[in-house]
Amino acid sequence: MSEREKINIENIVASTSLAEHLDLSKIALALEGSEYEPEQFPGLIYRLKEPKTAVLIFRSGKVNCTGAKNLTNVRLTIQTIISTLKKAGIEVYDSPEIVVQNIVAVYDLEADLNLTQIAMSLGLENVEYEPEQFPGLVYRVEEPKVVLLLFGSGKVVCTGAKEESEIEQAVIKVKKELQKVGLI
Template structure:
């Protein structure tokens, strides 16, 4: 049976303004916002629809994390831009250029794997496996440029993709390599 990916997290960034006064944003009553510059230089703000969290910086830059799709990351950033405009922030870019920085996805090969066998078969190139340090095998795929964490349970975590196809491509490569080694039933 063919495995499919499940997107767990999309991290995207943008610039909504040239600068933000984070204290002013806090004072405006942005509900649920947290700002303590002695602990972290940005304001943290969470929303539920779509579910996402933002790191808002004085530079006007924003990082959105926690969205489950690229589309939801875009919606969340648009909602944030409108919310900031509504509470009185000036010169908000309501149509910002949004850059996906990272996608984290998971997959399940539905079989157990012997990571020692995989590490030996793949050799040292593109693979790290030190079970006393980390329980998974780290496989660096060159194209698409993603990292696949492989666990003996057959579960995978694919990270580093900039689009869903990068993650799917990483999964296809791992499945093909493991199938060629006779590791998949």
């Protein structure tokens, strides 16, 4: 099994813009089950059952999509919102550019990790390890620019990636570094 096949994407956060300005009160009526309480939060929240995602829609026309496990579901979510709004007579862009803001993924090194030894061998400028405050080791990778959270169980959480390939690069990099110093 390749490294890519062992990476599980847990969440993709992406953004787009549907218009210059949106009437959220009108949208709240068009999107059944949406939550819009402007005194609590400035955006409208809408959760889709399929794919299981959520969107935040703002008056500025900006939209954030969260919860998708792949880019196909991000695009499907945005297209579903667009078609539902158009059916309700709300003018929105046909195919806006979607920008991935963050991908969170999990990988299993399949080995127990001694985080104290790893903290000492990876170099202090890129590593934070304070077990009294957080059980994982925070490793800031420069290239690709992502953050890896390493846990004693061998599980690694990658955050900050904009593309799936960055996750794979970071996982391969940390694996090589740990093998080089004999810690896996």
